[in-house]
Amino acid sequence: MIITLEILQEATGYKDASRIRKCLTQQGIVCFTGKNGRIWTTSELIAHAGSDLESGEIEFISED
Numbered sequence: 707m708i709i710t711l712e713i714l715q716e717a718t719g720y721k722d723a724s725r726i727r728k729c730l731t732q733q734g735i736v737c738f739t740g741k742n743g744r745i746w747t748t749s750e751l752i753a754h755a756g757s758d759l760e761s762g763e764i765e766f767i768s769e770d
Contacts, residue, residue: 707749714745 711723720726723745730737730747734755737747
């Protein structure tokens with residue numbers, strides 16, 4: 707499923723496409739730029755970014 711700019715704005719709390727892109731890429735989510743600079747991604751790419759969490763490949767470091 708395609709996740710549009712409007713959905714990404716609501717999900718991230720950011721309105722500016724560059725801030726949304728930075729937020730997504732920092733979390734390992736691939737996004738694309740469409741017409742007029744509108745960014746988008748897919749639910750599959752979001753799920754893929756989270757798949758490392760399920761496989762245990764990411765090590766969490768406590769700030770304590």
